[in-house]
Amino acid sequence: MEYGDTEAAEALLALLGDVPWEAVELARGYLALRQSGDVDAAAREVFRNRILTLTQSRTLIQRTMTEGFLAVLSPRTLMRSSENPITKLFPATITEQRFLELIDQLQRARADLQYSDDRASGHTLVDFTLMEGEHELPINIKNAGTRFESARQLVDLDPDDCVPIPAYKAYAAVETVPNLLYVVSVDYTLVSRINDLLATILSRQERIVWDLLTRFRGAHLRKAEDAFIQKTVLKYWDWIETRVACPPFHVASARKSIRVLQTKPHRTPGIGLRAWGNRANAEVNVHLSIRDDMTPWESVSLRILKSGLQDIIQAVNRRRQEWVYDPEI
Numbered sequence: 001m002e003y004g005d006t007e008a009a010e011a012l013l014a015l016l017g018d019v020p021w022e023a024v025e026l027a028r029g030y031l032a033l034r035q036s037g038d039v040d041a042a043a044r045e046v047f048r049n050r051i052l053t054l055t056q057s058r059t060l061i062q063r064t065m066t067e068g069f070l071a072v073l074s075p076r077t078l079m080r081s082s083e084n085p086i087t088k089l090f091p092a093t094i095t096e097q098r099f100l101e102l103i104d105q106l107q108r109a110r111a112d113l114q115y116s117d118d119r120a121s122g123h124t125l126v127d128f129t130l131m132e133g134e135h136e137l138p139i140n141i142k143n144a145g146t147r148f149e150s151a152r153q154l155v156d157l158d159p160d161d162c163v164p165i166p167a168y169k170a171y172a173a174v175e176t177v178p179n180l181l182y183v184v185s186v187d188y189t190l191v192s193r194i195n196d197l198l199a200t201i202l203s204r205q206e207r208i209v210w211d212l213l214t215r216f217r218g219a220h221l222r223k224a225e226d227a228f229i230q231k232t233v234l235k236y237w238d239w240i241e242t243r244v245a246c247p248p249f250h251v252a253s254a255r256k257s258i259r260v261l262q263t264k265p266h267r268t269p270g271i272g273l274r275a276w277g278n279r280a281n282a283e284v285n286v287h288l289s290i291r292d293d294m295t296p297w298e299s300v301s302l303r304i305l306k307s308g309l310q311d312i313i314q315a316v317n318r319r320r321q322e323w324v325y326d327p328e329i
Contacts, residue, residue: 020219026072029043097234155266201239255317
């Protein structure tokens with residue numbers, strides 16, 4: 001996609017002017033320089049959110065006078081698929097929006113039920129929290145968008161009956177938000193659908209900003225990605241909703257995930273396979289069976305409607321006695 005310095009800077013300010021991304025601050029200073037010709041005033045425009053020092057701001061603004069705006073931005077290094085917003089952030093936001101509409105319906109159907117949207121809090125474990133009286137039920141939304149083709153061989157599950165949960169996050173949840181539920185949508189078509197949708201719906205300015213986000217880095221890049229994706233999904237939601245699949249959500253608690261890890265270690269290849277560290281470069285996941293380990297969200301929501309959050313919290317914290325090995329030596 002071809003565009004010039006001024007068009008790029010104007011697009012950034014139009015769509016992300018309230019986001020403290022380094023590239024946005026430089027765009028603000030660059031346009032101020034073009035308008036006034038005052039290097040110091042333009043540098044202070046860059047400096048005002050303290051993303052860069054005043055000296056750095058002045059140096060970069062001076063460089064734009066001879067090199068242009070785009071030339072002073074920091075290019076990304078090779079992007080892994082897990083860092084590509086198309087494959088990670090857009091599917092996550094669309095899945096979260098689908099679930100948000102479900103809990104909004106649930107709230108309207110049960111008078112004392114409330115919820116909070118925790119995605120902007122910086123708490124990486126919790127996306128939403130359901131609240132009723134003194135009871136709280138934290139929820140993490142996931143889109144399982146990549147089929148684990150080796151699931152039968154490595155974790156003894158059918159690839160279509162397999163959901164990965166990061167083991168370290170499940171442990172962190174049990175320690176800090178022990179009632180956490182993972183609510184998972186399995187949709188292997190979403191990424192390809194998003195690629196097609198974006199090519200159709202984005203305006204020229206939106207396509208420019210999208211291109212800049214994929215080409216350049218800088219302080220607070222993730223905030224810029226999140227803001228752009230949130231705004232885009234909300235702006236086009238009515239159109240997007242009719243063009244993506246709506247597979248059911250499946251639920252498992254963080255406690256259930258850890259229980260599966262403990263009782264079925266082969267479901268966690270990082271601890272259950274010899275020399276796994278030499279064969280895989282990825283976080284360690286515990287793999288759940290949709291059929292055997294997870295509960296349909298529809299069933300969970302019906303229990304909430306009938307008996308409230310306390311019923312689900314009690315189910316998450318169910319205990320039983322059993323004999324276990326406790327070696328002295």
